Amino acid sequence: MRDPTIGAAMGDRREARFEALYAATYEPILGYVLRRCPSPDDAADVVAETFTIAWRRLDDIPPGDTARLWLYGVARRVLANHWRGEAQRRRRTTSLRHDLRDEIAAVAADPVEASAIAEAFRDLSDDDRELLGLVAWEGLDHAAVAAVLGCSAGAARVRLHRARKRFSRALRSARSESMAMGPHVPSANGAP
Amino acid sequence: MKSHSTDDLVRSMARVHDENLAGFAGRPAARDLAGDIMTLAPPEEFHADTAARAGDGGRAGGPERPSRRFHLPGLGVRLAVVGAMAAIAVGGVVLRADLPVGEKAPESPGPAPQSISLGSAAKAAHVLDRAAKAAETRSLDAPGHRQWVYTKMKLTSSAKPAGLVRGGPYKTEAWELWRRGDGKQFAGFKNGKPQPGHETVSSSVAAKYRPLPSDPEALLQKVGGSKGHYFMAYQTLVTLLRDTVHSAETEAAIFRAIKLIPGVTPVEGRVDAAGRPAIGLGLTVDGWLHEEVLLDPETYAYLGERAITIRSRTFESEGEPAYTVKAGTLQRLMVRVAIGVVDKPGQRP
Structure with missing residues (x-):
């Protein structure tokens, strides 16, 4: 039987480690989720689930800044699962709390949401969007993108190159379309 | 790369x-x-x-x-x-930790939908002018860095755990909170004892925007008020009113900054702030929800906040029957029962 005092000390160490990880990664993870998740209830669930997994798998988490990449990977999978299955059902039964949704809408006010750029971006595949997002939003390089996606740096480079090309092409065609239809005024939202 | x-x-x-x-x-x-x-x-x-x-x-x-x-x-x-x-956190955030485990807040059917009519923006501007003038004549001392601002809040919201409020039952919860003058610490009651918050906590948005400019335009800019972001800025300004005791000059500037936000409209007549009559001013969100700050009709001091639907709206989601939230349905009512500056957490003014 284990000495209970050793157990307690280990528990303390574990908590201290988690605390440190949490302090270092909460903000980037919150940012990651917010940028990909339009609903406040869902975003809150995803952040909570991501760190719940981190707590359970603390021993698997790599040290240093790689921990952040590891957690992006977790958040990515939690998000992907969130749209299916249980979370979906939960979402249906608890419709959004208006004030929370408004808070998100306020913090996330995005004047270009309805623009041709946003449309072109939305039309990309999930994978392409994720690659472009990891680089532009999370500021990752090839190696870091590879760590999040679980592929080689070389593969990340090639996939990113292709995603950028597809996005550029979509932008060009969106631009020529909007020029044909007259100047496009991005609609401002969030402003009452 | x-x-x-x-x-x-x-x-x-x-x-x-x-x-x-x-x-x-x-x-x-x-x-x-x-x-x-x-x-x-x-x-x-x-x-x-x-x-x-x-x-x-x-x-x-x-x-x-x-x-x-x-x-x-x-x-x-x-x-x-x-x-x-959000830069604003509804007080309930801390409240959760403060309610003893298992304690249930009392439930009530709450107010029935009421008819709400809004006045003109010009009228709101007039009220805010008067509030600013009244603030200038108050002799308030902002807390020193080592002093604490005590607030007691009461929140009425749906007894249901989440979702839009379609009507009762409502529950009302109360909590007390101490924020240190420098905004770096806070304390709340936990199991009947004041419990200090985490060392690095920046629970007060006031601290984040310190020093608050006394020029209303500069203040509005500092809290991020610009096209597309007015609602957020409005909420931040209201939070500044709620959480801290300001100097007369600063408080007046907050009212004048709110006045600069387009679309703020008054509620016609008086609003019931948990038994006290109040002036209600607010921004309309999505055309149907009025997010209000409630002011004392005599002193124009902050009394609380309310969110109320001003137009009926029907929601549909996949696999669920559509439902309607009627105009005049209270979504949230928060009242500040007390505020004051004290020397240490646990003390009441």
């Missing part, structure tokens, strides 16, 4: 940038989430099947989902996390 011409475009589409979230990990909301998670079963107590699923070769994540076996933090966390996203 070379950056690409489209990177900036993608960046411009980010809903939020990490820089905007600086300090959020230290907020009570985030602290509560961490605390909740660390009460979960340590991994060696997991059931074998869960452990097996978790062991997917050390790859990030895995398509696992904490099953119902794990207590997934509920609304408290949702409030916490979402509250943390």
Whole structure:
């Protein structure tokens, strides 16, 4: 039987480690989720689930800044699962709390949401969007993108190159379309 | 890695940038989430099947989902996390931690939908002018850095855990909170004792915007008020009124900054702030929800906040019958019962 005092000390160490990880990664993870998740209830669930997994798998988490990449990977999978299955059902039964949704809408006010750029971006595949997002939003390089996606740096480079090309092409065609239809005024939202 | 011409475009589409979230990990909301998670079963107590699923070769994540076996933090966390996203956190964030375990707030049927009519923006401007003038004549001392601002709040909201409020039952919860003058510490009651917050907590948005400019335009700009962001700025200004005791000059500037926000309209007649008559002013969100700040009709001092639907709206979601939230349905009423400056947490003015 284990000495209970050793157990307690280990528990303390574990908590201290988690605390440190949490302090270092909460903000980037919150940012990651917010940028990909339009609903406040869902975003809150995803952040909570991501760190719940981190707590359970603390021993698997790599040290240093790689921990952040590891957690992006977790958040990515939690998000992907969130749209299916249980979370979906939960979402249906608890419709959004208006004030929370408004808070998100306020913090996330995005004047270009309805623009041709946003449309072109939305039309990309999930994978392409994720690659472009990891680089532009999370500021990752090839190696870091590879760590999040679980592929080689070389593969990340090639996939990113292709995603950028597809996005550029979509932008060009969106631009020529909007020029044909007259100047496009991005609609401002969030402003009452 | 070379950056690409489209990177900036993608960046411009980010809903939020990490820089905007600086300090959020230290907020009570985030602290509560961490605390909740660390009460979960340590991994060696997991059931074998869960452990097996978790062991997917050390790859990030895995398509696992904490099953119902794990207590997934509920609304408290949702409030916490979402509250943390905005610069404004509804007081309920801290409240969750403060309510003794198992204590249920009393439920009531709450007010029936009432008819609401809004006055003109010009009238709101007039009220805000008077509020600013009244503030200038108040002799208030802002707290010193080592003093504490005490607030007692009362929140009436749906007794249901989440979702739009379609009507009663409502529940009312009260909590007390101490914020240190420098905004770096806070304390709340936990199990009947004042409990200090985390060392790095920046629970007060006031501290974040310090020093508050006394020029209304500069103040509005400092809280991020610009086209597309007025609602957020409005909420921040209201939070500044709620959480802190300001100098007369600063408080007047806050009212004048609110006046600069387009679309603020008054509620015709008096609003019931939990038994006290109040002036209600607010911004209309999405054309149907009026987010109000409530002022004392005599002194124009902050009394509380209310969110009320001003137009009926029907919601439909997949696989669920449509439902309608009627105009005049109270969504949230928060009243500040007391505020004052004290020398240490646990003290009341």
